[in-house]
Amino acid sequence: MKKLLLAGVALGMMLAPASAQTVLKLGHVGEPGSLYDVTGEAFAECVGESGKAEVQIFGSSQLGNDEDMLQKLKLGQLAFSIPSSIMSSVSDTFGVFEMPYIVKSRDHMRKIRDDAGDLFRDAARKQGYEIIGFWENGFRNVTNNIRPVNVPSDLEGIKLRTPKGQWRVKMFQAYGANPTPMAFSEVFTALKTGVIDGQENPLIQIWAGKFQEVQKYLSMTGHVYSPAYLATSSRNWKKWDDDLKAVISDCALKASDFAYEHGAKVDAEFIAKFEEAGVEVNEADKQAFIDASGPIYEEFGQQVEGGADLIKKIQSLDSGAS
Numbered sequence: 001m002k003k004l005l006l007a008g009v010a011l012g013m014m015l016a017p018a019s020a021q022t023v024l025k026l027g028h029v030g031e032p033g034s035l036y037d038v039t040g041e042a043f044a045e046c047v048g049e050s051g052k053a054e055v056q057i058f059g060s061s062q063l064g065n066d067e068d069m070l071q072k073l074k075l076g077q078l079a080f081s082i083p084s085s086i087m088s089s090v091s092d093t094f095g096v097f098e099m100p101y102i103v104k105s106r107d108h109m110r111k112i113r114d115d116a117g118d119l120f121r122d123a124a125r126k127q128g129y130e131i132i133g134f135w136e137n138g139f140r141n142v143t144n145n146i147r148p149v150n151v152p153s154d155l156e157g158i159k160l161r162t163p164k165g166q167w168r169v170k171m172f173q174a175y176g177a178n179p180t181p182m183a184f185s186e187v188f189t190a191l192k193t194g195v196i197d198g199q200e201n202p203l204i205q206i207w208a209g210k211f212q213e214v215q216k217y218l219s220m221t222g223h224v225y226s227p228a229y230l231a232t233s234s235r236n237w238k239k240w241d242d243d244l245k246a247v248i249s250d251c252a253l254k255a256s257d258f259a260y261e262h263g264a265k266v267d268a269e270f271i272a273k274f275e276e277a278g279v280e281v282n283e284a285d286k287q288a289f290i291d292a293s294g295p296i297y298e299e300f301g302q303q304v305e306g307g308a309d310l311i312k313k314i315q316s317l318d319s320g321a322s
Contacts, residue, residue: 002146009182017239018112019108019289021051021052021053021054022052022053022054022081022244023053023054023056024047024053024054024055024056024080025055025056025058025059025063025064025078025079025080025081026040026043026044026055026056026057026078026079026081026082027057027058027059027060027062027064027069027072027078027080027081027082028040028057028058028059028069028081028082029061029065029066029082029184029185030059030060030061030082030205030208031059031060031205031208031209032059032060032208033204033207033208033228034059034204034205034208034209035135035136035137035138035204035205035228035259035262035263036059036082036135036228037057037059037208038262039082039135039136039228039255039258039259040055040057040059040082040255040264041057042254042258043055043133043230043251043252043254043255044056044057046250046251046254046255047247047251049075050240050247050251052243052244052247052300053244053247053248055079055080059184061093061183061184063078063081065183065184065185066083066084066163066164066183066184067081067086067164067221068079069081070083070086070090070215070231071170071234071248072265073129073231073232073233073236074128074129074233074235075233076228076233076236077238079191079232080230080231080232081231081232081237082133082135082228082229082230082231083147083228083229084137084163084226084227084228084229084233085097085098085137085163085164085165085168085226086164086165087124087229087231088165088166088167088168089165089166090124090127090129090162091120091123091124091127092123092303092305092307093120093123093304093310094120094124094308094309095125095165095166095167095304096300096307096310096314097224097225097226097227098165098167098168098171098224098300099167099221099224099293099296099297099300099311099314100171100223100224100289100290100293100296101169101223101224101225101286101289101293102225102311102315103224103225103312103314104318106136106263106264107319108261108317108318108319109134109136109225109227109260110260111317111318111319112134112314112317113134113256115317116313116314116317117131117134119310119313120134120229124160124229124231125234128233128234128235129231129232129233129234130231130232130233130234130236130237131229131230131250132229132231132232132249132252133185133226133229133230133253133255133256134227134228134229134256135228135230135252135255135256136226136227136228136256136259136260136263137201137202137205137226137227137228137261138201138202138203138204138205138225138226138263138267139202139203139222139224139225139267140200140201140202140221140222140223140224140225140226141200141201141203141206141218141219141220141221141222141223142155142160142198142199142200142218142219142221142223142284143198143199143200143201143206143211143212143215143217143218143219143279144158144160144197144198144199144216144217144219145191145194145197145198145214145215145216145217146158146167146197146198146217148217148219148280148282149217149219149221149282149284150219150282150285150288151273151284151285151288151289152174152175152176152288152289152292153176154219155172155175155176155177156176156177156240157176157177157178158177158178158197158198159177159178159180159195159197159198159266160172160177160179160180160194160196160197160198160199160200161179161180161181161187161191161196161198161199161200162179162180162181162182162199162200163181163184164181165181167296167300168224168297169181170299171223171224171293171296172200174292174293174295174296175289175292182196184205184209187199187209187211188209188210188211188214191211191214191215192214198215198217198222199211199215200223200224202226202263202267203266203267203270203271204263204267204270205276206218206274207270207273207274212273212274212277212278212279213277215279216279216280217279217280217281217282218274218279218280218281218282219281219282219284220271220281220282220283220284221284221286221289222284222286223289228259230252230255232301281312297311
């Protein structure tokens, strides 16, 4: 009997996996087809191929809004999230990306990632987070149901949804709009019911959110380039072994390059799709917006410790590439 039991245990050990694979949950607010979605999938595939872990993705705000997910990171309930503009509420350092037209191109953003990334990693770490990857939300443009937006004064009185963050709100107040911070998951219904008149997002986010179904005008303002970040908590990062952290870091960098390439590709394709959907598209006078943005830069430089130097640092990394 004892021999039979031992044989059964031995057989069970042979059939069982050597170790259970680590499962890591990644949450984000993007809809299917968004840049968050496809970049997250590229990252998950890369990590999975290593055999070190399985990344399970929960998009469409299934695990809450950005603020909820940042809290879940700190509690150890979530491995990764992909915050974007909300990071300016976590640390003032990230607010530099809220300065209108400060990021000139994706090549410029690569330089920021490679040469100034530690500034943002350190700022996040002080708040209990680890920035593992610099991904992309994209160049933002305005949609609304009132009128085409060519110059800042065209935004006068328009109720415009913005993400949470004081600098985006200040920017659109300076342009004359009535900015209304709101979770991304609430925007479609708010547009449909007229609670807000418009919103601003990268083209792929606008399309994935189906805002073209409830918006008349798309104005190519390109007013802000929003990075997205692959984030975890310092608590999570410390408990992962070095081999797993190396895989995560490598895959995050590969996903970053994928995001920049895919973002450029879809930006070139989507204008025609919006026009086919019946949305009126216009090119805004970007210089008029740049000219109206001086006070935002001045206020950031005065209010944020080291803000003026940070602006200069970001601007100095622009090689002039398009």
